Amino acid sequence: MSKKPAATLSANLVAVKGAAAPAADMPGRSATAPALAVVPATLPKATPEPQPAAGQSEAGGQPLNFRVSDAFRREFKVYAAQRGLKLNELLRLSFEAYRRQNGN
Numbered sequence: 001m002s003k004k005p006a007a008t009l010s011a012n013l014v015a016v017k018g019a020a021a022p023a024a025d026m027p028g029r030s031a032t033a034p035a036l037a038v039v040p041a042t043l044p045k046a047t048p049e050p051q052p053a054a055g056q057s058e059a060g061g062q063p064l065n066f067r068v069s070d071a072f073r074r075e076f077k078v079y080a081a082q083r084g085l086k087l088n089e090l091l092r093l094s095f096e097a098y099r100r101q102n103g104n
Contacts, residue, residue: 061088 022028068076080090 064091 076090077087080087083090085093
């Protein structure tokens with residue numbers, strides 16, 4: 001099998017370590033960049049994060065894998081996102097509510 005000939009590269013396409021420079025038409029950083037103003041009245045209300053039950057920790061948890069329909073998955077994710085919850089937090093809260101309603 002014959003080797004494919006190496007492509008010829010233009011000198012300005014080859015990077016040389018330590019000699020990097022921005023393109024000529026790239027705008028530079030200015031020391032007087034405008035500051036972003038945050039208006040507290042426009043920030044969403046923070047919802048308190050649910051705490052793990054006693055003796056349980058979110059870190060080091062085990063994966064729980066099962067299949068659900070596309071529609072349920074989408075609805076579950078949207079519901080969690082709208083309330084600022086992680087998916088595992090919503091699942092845990094749902095399970096706790098189910099147990100309270102139906103008994104342990």
